[in-house]
Amino acid sequence: MITLLISDLHLEEQRPDITRAFVHFLAGRARTAGALYILGDFFEAWIGDDAMTPFQASIAQALRELSDSGTAIYLMHGNRDFMLGQGFCRAAGCSLLADPTRVELGGEPVLLMHGDSLCTRDEAYMRLRRYLRHPLTLFILRNLPRRTREKLARKLRKESSTQTRMKAADIVDVTPEEVPRLMQEFGVRTLIHGHTHRPAVHRLQINGEPARRIVLGDWDKQGWALQVDDQGFQLAAFDFVPADSAAP
Template sequence: MQLLIADLHLHPSQPDIAKGFIDYLRGPARQASSLTILGDLFEAWIGDDYRGDFEQQIIAELRACAEAGTRLAFMHGNRDFLIGESFAADSGCALLDDPTVVELGGQRVLLLHGDSLCTRDEAYMAFRQQARNPAWQAQILAMPVEERLALAMKLREQSGEANTNKAEDIMDVTPDAVIELMQTHDVRIMIHGHTHRPAVHDLRVGEEAAKRYVIGDWRPGVGWQLRVEGDELTLESFAI
């Protein structure tokens, strides 16, 4: 069995979700051969050099899960794009490029966080291009921790305010972008998170049937995962 999750947005202000994730790492994740996290594990990450007790606890639990035999992989999201090699080494997570093609259930599958598909949100796409620029990231990481913490809080507030004023369809994926990316990577299955709209979408890529799996976000009391057993892919929610 292989498991994929996304969008936990872990933060000290949401201890119930953090506890649910720790229980998940100690339970279901250890029954799986692999666990892949498709971004936004944390609500914010200002650099591998800043780790409070909360972050250290999550890293330790990830490491324990990896040492118990589960292969862990992590892909950057739009909230934790500054996670780096130090986090990966300490947590036992392999870092994945966004997007990445893997084999699941005997099929080629395209994994991505999902924010790159929201092309109708022009303001966000401009920010994303900046935020994924190594030079910009180096500039941010060179700032004192206090300034980075203030910047992270400011960006969270701005994101919340902006999303309140955006039409729902603008914050969802662009259908043409989905088809184009699947054609580019020659896949008929896509898995992502980001939109917080869990669903399995049937579509067509050229003349062939295809599927897009959207993993839901974790909230108090409820988590989401995509479970792969044999050639079966199952999107499901569960109590945490």
């Protein structure tokens, strides 16, 4: 049975190439999988299930068609779409995962994360993350007028982009010491996450035992997917289909 894992698509109407590639992925390759995991930042922004746009509803429908075909779909929050809730999941036929979540893949326990919580050296972001994810903050945000939420989302995205450019690369990347600590806590030798947009397979040693951290790639000029099957864990990029040949 094939399992596919993707993250960081940042879907938005302004990037029809990514949307087209994703819909093609769902109608083609994903139909061969028993499960599809989407590890956060699926959308560029999400201000609440009650504010779902026609574009976002079309993505939910595409996921629902895959779910109805027999592929189980699991979705995890990212730092851009942490307000995504059960309303979207019901429409899309998917299950919302906690971050982190321990699952069985390829016959072994694996820890799945979005990855932003591993960037502990970015203290300003970690403080903001704790504030935004607090249940009281989420309650307030979900009850703000839609226009206010839209303005706040634009402001946060702009500030995030500016601050990321200003910070040193090691500050916005994963804290190396946090990785083995968390893997030991959950009793795994494989960690899979996205967020950093730096796809790679990092080989580690934890208590003298081999381990690995697999970083999923973002979808921009090309797509990325991790496939788990009887051949093991295979991380690879793929080209987007041209607009005139989008049908699988």
